[in-house]
Amino acid sequence: MDEKNSGVREARRNRHWRQIHESAVLLVLENGLPATTIDAIAAAAGVSRRSFFNYFPTKEDAVLGTRDPWLPEVEWAEFLSSKLPVLPRTAKLLAAVLNTSTQAGEGFRRRREMVRAFPELRRRTHVHVQAAEQLVATALIERLKPHQAALLADELPNDPDAQHALVLLAGTITRFAFTEDPEEFARDGQAAVLRASEVFAALLNPPSR
Template identity: 85%
Template sequence: MNEMNQGARAARRNQHWMKIHEAAVLLVLEKGLAATTVDSIAAEAEVSRRSFFNYFPTKEDAVLGTRAPWLPEADWEEFVSSKLEVLPRTAKLLAAVLNTSTQAGEGFRRRREMVRAFPELRRRTHVHVQAAEQLVADALIERLKPHQAALLAHELPHDPGAQHALVLLAGTITRYAFTEDPEEFANDWQSAVVRASAMFSSLLDPPVR
């Protein structure tokens, strides 16, 4: 019974989230970003201003359909146990974290269209990217248990500066995978990230001729 109640609450929350998002997109397309306010979005969605901020921290997030990123435990465990080399492994982890801030599939497409129509929204997407990179960087430093660190000792750099560089490079790979083929990224981001990682690895470590 408790699981059923939790499922019903989650479904209602997703419904309210989508209603606010749809209202924000409708108003911005009709009036423009500057003329659209949190109050007007809340009124269109038939929710209170307080309820709006329970779902979105800014009107830009409501328009983009984005939320603060977080690190899923399943993706962290996959990172630790993965057989991939450390660069594609980190890029996949970062992409997974980034995906928590937005809807996959159609959500990617709509967000791309809104950013294209209103370039000023790009600043808000950068905030989420930086937050995701920080989450991954912190995890590499703080969350690896001794036995996990031992497993990755031959791959993961110990120097914090090098770990930061690894995360930044993973971010570059993820952005390349998205910009190279946004449709493929929306449909199968894991494969897109792995392929992009292979390209970057070949550039960073070219074969000897």
Template identity: 40%
Template structure:
């Protein structure tokens, strides 16, 4: 047997279990609504225990949407440098981290569920906030290691500078998402994001 087979088998089994739980949750919410969709009901429909459910999803809303906690891959920071187009780099990082929360599932169905059930949109916003916080913390470390940024800006420390940068870097993302009518982050193309960044930079120069 190929040495990678056991690992591949485990990965395939995990993916199948994840999909089963997500599909069960999405189907139940269509049938019963969010209030009638419980973790126990989802687990039973998926053929797993509630304990197994929580090995894959933190909340029933995550299972319904097919989302997970966002993550920041350290590899994304390898070429990061405060010297050039800092806002653009942070915006691209925000997009990558936000996308990491979208684990799979039917995007059109997700959009429909988000429109129908505001509490799902609230949960998605919570995950977006987690993504922003991951980027903010990483940015604090990166700026603190750079002599030009380590002392902050005037009376504002590096943490405040990082928080402001994350908020500013989110503007092109929000613009691109609203213009393209996508579910946030998941369906946004690089071209749409780069076009929004180009407009952002042009406005920066015009307003300077």
């Protein structure tokens, strides 16, 4: 019974999410971004203003179909147990965090189209990227337990500045993977990041002549 109720609640949440997102897109296409208000989006979607904020932190997120990123525990555990070098491992973790800001990978083409039509939306995507980088940086500094840090000691720098630099490099790899093939990144961001990491590894460690 609990599983059935949980499924009903999830279906209702997904339906409300789509209603708000679709309403936001239609209103912005019709009236422009500045003239579209959260109250108008909520009214068009048939939800309260309070309910709107249960699904989207800003009207820009409602238009893009995005939300604040978070650190998935499964990917964090995979980061800790991975045999990959620390840079591609961190880039994979960052890509996983970035993917939490979208609705299960849906609406990729529409997001690109909306950003092209309304470039001011790009600022919101940058906010999510910066938030994702901060989440990963904080995890590296604050969430590693002593035995985990010991396991990673050979690769993970112990200096906070170096850890921050590591996350910035991982962000560069992730952005490169996205710009090289955005649609592939949307389909399988982890694989795209690994291929991009190989390009950077060749640049950072050129073969001896």
